[in-house]
Amino acid sequence: MRLADRMQQIQPFFVMDLLARARELEAQGRSIVHMEIGEPDFPTPSPIIEAGRQSLADEKTHYTPALGLPSLREKIAEYYQSEFNLAISPKRIIITPGASGALQLALAVLVNPNDKVIMTDPGYPCNRHMVRLFEGDAINVPVDAESQFQLTPELLDQYWSDDTVAAMIATPSNPTGTRIDKKQMRALIEKMKEQDGLLIVDEIYQGLVYDVENFTALSVSNDIVVINSFSKYFGMTGWRLGWMVVPEALVDAIDRLSQNIFLAPSTPAQYAALDAFSSKSMDIMHARRDEFKRRRDYLLPALKALGFKITAEPQGAFYIYADCSQISNDSFQLSNDLLEKAGVAVTPGKDFGEHKANQYLRFSYTQPIEILQQGVERLTIFIQNSTRGAV
Amino acid sequence: MRLADRMQQIQPFFVMDLLARARELEAQGRSIVHMEIGEPDFPTPSPIIEAGRQSLADEKTHYTPALGLPSLREKIAEYYQSEFNLAISPKRIIITPGASGALQLALAVLVNPNDKVIMTDPGYPCNRHMVRLFEGDAINVPVDAESQFQLTPELLDQYWSDDTVAAMIATPSNPTGTRIDKKQMRALIEKMKEQDGLLIVDEIYQGLVYDVENFTALSVSNDIVVINSFSKYFGMTGWRLGWMVVPEALVDAIDRLSQNIFLAPSTPAQYAALDAFSSKSMDIMHARRDEFKRRRDYLLPALKALGFKITAEPQGAFYIYADCSQISNDSFQLSNDLLEKAGVAVTPGKDFGEHKANQYLRFSYTQPIEILQQGVERLTIFIQNSTRGAV
Numbered sequence: 001m002r003l004a005d006r007m008q009q010i011q012p013f014f015v016m017d018l019l020a021r022a023r024e025l026e027a028q029g030r031s032i033v034h035m036e037i038g039e040p041d042f043p044t045p046s047p048i049i050e051a052g053r054q055s056l057a058d059e060k061t062h063y064t065p066a067l068g069l070p071s072l073r074e075k076i077a078e079y080y081q082s083e084f085n086l087a088i089s090p091k092r093i094i095i096t097p098g099a100s101g102a103l104q105l106a107l108a109v110l111v112n113p114n115d116k117v118i119m120t121d122p123g124y125p126c127n128r129h130m131v132r133l134f135e136g137d138a139i140n141v142p143v144d145a146e147s148q149f150q151l152t153p154e155l156l157d158q159y160w161s162d163d164t165v166a167a168m169i170a171t172p173s174n175p176t177g178t179r180i181d182k183k184q185m186r187a188l189i190e191k192m193k194e195q196d197g198l199l200i201v202d203e204i205y206q207g208l209v210y211d212v213e214n215f216t217a218l219s220v221s222n223d224i225v226v227i228n229s230f231s232k233y234f235g236m237t238g239w240r241l242g243w244m245v246v247p248e249a250l251v252d253a254i255d256r257l258s259q260n261i262f263l264a265p266s267t268p269a270q271y272a273a274l275d276a277f278s279s280k281s282m283d284i285m286h287a288r289r290d291e292f293k294r295r296r297d298y299l300l301p302a303l304k305a306l307g308f309k310i311t312a313e314p315q316g317a318f319y320i321y322a323d324c325s326q327i328s329n330d331s332f333q334l335s336n337d338l339l340e341k342a343g344v345a346v347t348p349g350k351d352f353g354e355h356k357a358n359q360y361l362r363f364s365y366t367q368p369i370e371i372l373q374q375g376v377e378r379l380t381i382f383i384q385n386s387t388r389g390a391v
Numbered sequence: 392m393r394l395a396d397r398m399q400q401i402q403p404f405f406v407m408d409l410l411a412r413a414r415e416l417e418a419q420g421r422s423i424v425h426m427e428i429g430e431p432d433f434p435t436p437s438p439i440i441e442a443g444r445q446s447l448a449d450e451k452t453h454y455t456p457a458l459g460l461p462s463l464r465e466k467i468a469e470y471y472q473s474e475f476n477l478a479i480s481p482k483r484i485i486i487t488p489g490a491s492g493a494l495q496l497a498l499a500v501l502v503n504p505n506d507k508v509i510m511t512d513p514g515y516p517c518n519r520h521m522v523r524l525f526e527g528d529a530i531n532v533p534v535d536a537e538s539q540f541q542l543t544p545e546l547l548d549q550y551w552s553d554d555t556v557a558a559m560i561a562t563p564s565n566p567t568g569t570r571i572d573k574k575q576m577r578a579l580i581e582k583m584k585e586q587d588g589l590l591i592v593d594e595i596y597q598g599l600v601y602d603v604e605n606f607t608a609l610s611v612s613n614d615i616v617v618i619n620s621f622s623k624y625f626g627m628t629g630w631r632l633g634w635m636v637v638p639e640a641l642v643d644a645i646d647r648l649s650q651n652i653f654l655a656p657s658t659p660a661q662y663a664a665l666d667a668f669s670s671k672s673m674d675i676m677h678a679r680r681d682e683f684k685r686r687r688d689y690l691l692p693a694l695k696a697l698g699f700k701i702t703a704e705p706q707g708a709f710y711i712y713a714d715c716s717q718i719s720n721d722s723f724q725l726s727n728d729l730l731e732k733a734g735v736a737v738t739p740g741k742d743f744g745e746h747k748a749n750q751y752l753r754f755s756y757t758q759p760i761e762i763l764q765q766g767v768e769r770l771t772i773f774i775q776n777s778t779r780g781a782v
Contacts, residue, residue, distance in 0.1 A: 001589075001640040002556075004503045004525070012647045043450035052659065053444045059434035061629045097488055097631065100654055112395045113504060113526055129651040134395070135504055135526050165393075198392075238452045238658025240488065240631075249392040256403045260520040263491055266657050267629025268443065 010129045015347045018335060022345045033375035035363045036345040038174065040318070044235045044272070045284040052239075052272030060271055066258040067251075068095025068243070069270045076243055079277050084216050092222075092245050094254055095265045099204045099229035099242035103130050104261070106200055106225050106244065109253045110165055111136035118159050118167040120151055121353030122321065122360070124174045124202070139164065142355035145312035148178040149321070153191040160195050167192060170202035171217070172209060175352045175362040176321040177296075177314025182215055189221045199224045204242070207233035207285065209316035210293040223247050230269070232317070233285060234276045239269035292318050295365035295372060302376045303363065306383055320363045321349075327383055331358050342382040344375050401520045406738045409726060413736045424766035426754045427736040429565065431709070435626045435663070436675040443630075443663030451662055457649040458642075459486020459634070460661045467634055470668050475607050483613075483636050485645055486656045490595045490620035490633035494521050495652070497591055497616050497635065500644045501556055502527035509550050509558040511542055512744030513712065513751070515565045515593070530555065533746035536703035539569040540712070544582040551586050558583060561593035562608070563600060563707025566743045566753040568687075570706050573606055580612045590615045595633070598624035598676065600707035601684040614638050621660070623708070624676060625667045630660035683709050686756035686763060693767045694754065697774055711754045712740075718774055722749050733773040735766050 015036050022032045043049070067073070073090040080088040096102040103126070111117060113135035119127050121140035128138035141159050143149045151169055169188065171180040180188070192199045201217040203226055218226055229242035246254060258264075275281055300320060304310055308322035328334040335348040349360030365372060406427050413423045434440070458464070464481040471479045487493040494517070502508060504526035510518050512531035519529035532550050534540045542560055560579065562571040571579070583590045592608040594617055609617055620633035637645060649655075666672055691711060695701055699713035719725040726739040740751030756763060 001638060002501075003641075003644050004499065004501055004506075006503075007500055007644050007648070010647055010651055012650060016650065039454055044447075044452040049447045049450070049452070053447050056435075056440045056444050056447075059440070061435040061440065061627065063430055063628050098654060100652060104652060108395065108524060109398055110393075110395055112397075115395075126651045133499060133525070133648075133652065236452065237454050238655070240653075240655070240657045247392060250394075253394050253398050256401055257398070257524075259404060259407065260401055260517045261491060261495060261524065262631075263489060264629070264631070266631045266660065268659055269657065 006132050006135070009132050011125070013125065014332070014351050018339060018345060018347075022339060025339070025343070031343055032339070033344045033371055033378060034367060035365070035372070035375055036347045037364055037366050038319070039237050039366060040232065040235050040288070041366045041368070042235050042288055044239070045281045047278055047280045047284070048234070048236065048272050048275050051275035052268050055271030056268060060267060062267065063264045064267050064270055066262065066264050067255055068265055069274070072270050072274055075274060075277050080216070080218065083214070084219055086216070086219055088218060088245055089248070091251060092248055094244050094246060094251070094258070095270060096242045096244060096258070097262055097265050098231065098240040099202070099227050100126065101262060101265070102227045102242045102244040103127070105254050105257055106227065106246070107131060107136070108134055108257055109250060110198060114163060116161060116164040118151070118156065118164060120149060120169070120173070121355040122149060122175055122349065122357065123353060124170060125351055125353070127168055140353055140355070148312045149173060149176040150178060150180050150184070151188060152184075153187045156188065156191045156195065160197070164195070164197055166198040166200055168200045168202065172205040172316025174205070174317055175319050175347070176312060177317045177319045178312050179209060179212065179315050182220065185217050185220050189217070189224065193223070201226045203227065204229040205232050205317040208289055208292060208318065210296060212315050218245055225250070230273050230276060234273070234281075235285070235288070236269070236273065236276070239266065239272065241265060241269040241273055292365065295369055296320070298369055299363065299365050299372050299376070306376070306379055318365050320365070322361050322363060323359050324361050325359045327386065329358060331361050335361060338379070338382060342378040344378050397523050397526070400523050402516070404516065405723070405742045409730060409736060409738075413730060416730070416734070422734055423730070424735045424762055424769060425758060426756070426763070426766055427738045428755055428757050429710070430628050430757060431623065431626050431679070432757045432759070433626050433679055435630070436672045438669055438671045438675070439625070439627065439663050439666050442666035443659050446662030447659060451658060453658065454655045455658050455661055457653065457655050458646055459656055460665070463661050463665055466665060466668050471607070471609065474605070475610055477607070477610055479609060479636055480639070482642060483639055485635050485637060485642070485649070486661060487633045487635060487649070488653055488656045489622065489631040490593070490618050491517065492653060492656070493618045493633045493635040494518070496645050496648055497618065497637070498522060498527070499525055499648055500641060501589060505554060507552060507555040509542070509547065509555060511540060511560070511564070512746040513540060513566055513740065513748065514744060515561060516742055516744070518559055531744055531746070535747075539571075539703045540564060540567040541569060541571050541575070542579060544578050547579065547582045547586065551588070555586070555588055557589040557591055559591045559593065563596040565596070565708055566710050566738070567703060567712040568705025568708045568710045569703050570600060570603065573611065576608050576611050580608070580615065584614070592617045594618065595620040596623050596708040599680055599683060599709065601687060603706050609636055616641070621664050621667060625664070626676070626679070627660065627664065627667070630657065630663065632656060632660040632664055683756065686760055687711070689760055690754065690756050690763050690767070697767070697770055709756050711756070713752050713754060714750050715752050716750045718777065720749060722752050726752060729770070729773060733769040735769050735773075
């Protein structure tokens with residue numbers, strides 16, 4: 001069967017094979033420590049679950065408007081007000097089937113064939129595939145620990161060309177957990193204005209920041225697209241619900257497109273999410289954030305002590321992007337060895353791009369500290385054995 | 392803000408403005424009979440709702456695999472076995488975020504820029520927009536009551552060109568409620584084989600057929616893509632859950648793409664849908680189908696008596712596509728007049744294409760018979776007045 005050309009560039013996540021192999025080993029009775037999963041271990045907070053259950057009991061199962069329940073759009077606007085002291089019109093807030101749906105809508109209304117979109121390498125792999133989906137070209141800019149694995153105004157200048165229409169950044173970022181502070185954000189937005197391109201800011205890990213201020217790029221500018229999600233901070237991964245805030249000039253086009261490609265976001269998810277901003281839910285989210293911080297504060301020095309180099313301090317999300325070159329210069333092989341020989345699953349750098357990918361592993365701290373400790377013990381033994389040449 | 396060129400062709404549903412105006416009139420206290428809505432008036436059957444509520448109580452809120460819960464894929468395979476006596480491997484069954492998600496996946500893995508996809512005019516409007524989304528060209532084939540508003544082998548021959556890669560059909564169809572019988576299906580599939588193109592069969596109204604055999608195109612061939620949904624027959628519109636059955640050669644590409652653009656379909660929706668095939672749920676669905684039949688059997692002769700020409704008998708879905716040329720030769724204006732002057736909301740033909748669109752209105756029978764009767768009374772008075780020249 002002949003496939004469309006784009007399918008040659010749209011790759012699976014390599015970690016999927018690893019996960020399948022891990023499940024196989026577990027079925028054989030092996031214990032595996034999962035540090036590869038980009039999903040909180042916690043279920044959805046109970047007040048949100050209850051709101052979802054109640055809406056089902058009330059038979060709220062019909063379509064909502066394509067842009068989402070007006071009441072949910074208003075709740076999100078109130079959240080920007082209370083959390084960031086920002087007045088965002090609910091009209092500019094669009095509810096989507098996950099942040100993935102938001103990204104699809106944003107790129108489909110903006111990107112013509114062969115248009116270029118700048119993003120980081122390493123970065124979230126779906127971004128470049130989504131640009132390819134609409135026949136655009138992702139420009140993968142190699143970034144390193146020196147710039148916190150983030151774009152800079154200088155890099156934007158360097159990689160910009162006449163057919164570049166947008167740049168994407170993520171703060172905190174997957175896979176690095178690094179963020180962009182207000183000053184850097186202002187400089188990036190200034191540069192984008194100069195280049196007359198649209199900045200798309202992925203804030204899906206917003207709220208999951210440790211020791212630093214929680215802020216949104218919307219406090220710097222309204223002329224950007226901000227993508228957010230109920231998945232990570234609000235613990236609603238499986239519900240597939242996200243949102244984006246867009247300049248008012250984009251709302252009509254996004255409405256048209258969303259009607260056609262999604263009809264509407266999930267109704268039960270939207271009714272459940274109405275409770276996501278309640279004080280009861282927020283208390284749970286704050287406690288979880290504190291727990292993620294404790295995990296990071298445990299795992300970060302532990303990995304460093306094992307010889308992983310982590311020079312760009314992760315300040316958010318639940319990831320550590322660790323340079324493993326002192327242990328191996330083939331992180332893909334290393335991730336396979338760690339699974340088979342040590343029973344530890346981690347994600348190889350090549351899932352996030354090509355730039356120095358073979359030097360890096362991503363560790364997720366989406367497991368309780370006791371499990372992370374077990375993982376570290378196994379890593380310790382593995383590394384001791386391998387430096388002795390026993391592996 | 393510069394939009395992508397595709398947005399010039401991706402139109403909103405015209406009925407959306409009409410619906411907004413209807414809501415406005417209702418807010419002013421006017422009574423409106425809604426015969427424009429393409430969604431069952433019934434909520435999700437209670438056993439399905441209960442299964443969804445239970446899964447939430449069990450905290451099943453994490454991601455599922457991109458292709459869907461294995462247990463749900465198996466349930467659907469069992470359904471093909473029990474309902475159609477067909478053995479379909481669960482591997483070929485892919486769970487999607489609505490039939491919209493299925494259509495997106497199917498087209499994205501198949502359609503290169505400028506590739507052509509044949510479809511009917513009139514037809515479901517999102518189809519041509521979805522092809523445009525991926526830079527393909529929809530070839531809208533004018534069809535009339537003579538061919539039951541369906542494609543024929545002759546039409547396929549006539550409109551096929553070297554860069555045509557696929558054809559789309561829908562049975563029962565929106566907006567016409569007409570279907571394709573087994574003999575016609577066989578002829579279409581033969582022709583597609585001859586042309587070496589892929590047939591995409593929309594079966595989302597499957598099960599909603601009256602007086603005729605319920606069948607699937609899969610009983611004729613495995614080398615086609617069949618799109619189905621939990622929305623219409625199973626009454627799960629707001630949950631956004633569908634499925635498709637594809638040739639095994641397409642599964643890997645669709646898996647890769649779904650991972651990247653959706654991550655996974657909704658978890659609560661999938662757990663709820665596990666109950667969709669239970670005998671309790673099926674009993675409810677059968678009773679609803681019988682009710683839809685009663686409504687059609689009432690509305691069809693009533694519309695004919697009013698002067699609407701309906702020459703292609705609707706045998707499924709919940710739509711009647713009525714030729715209104717004896718009343719008006721501008722169905723768009725007529726739909727507006729019916730709303731404003733008669734308090735009846737219907738969908739204008741131009742939402743479904745261009746071919747004779749100004750002669751047609753789509754009536755949905757997604758309201759109880761008493762309401763439909765009220766609508767018919769209002770139509771009667773409106774038509775009497777307008778033939779007297781009073782309107």
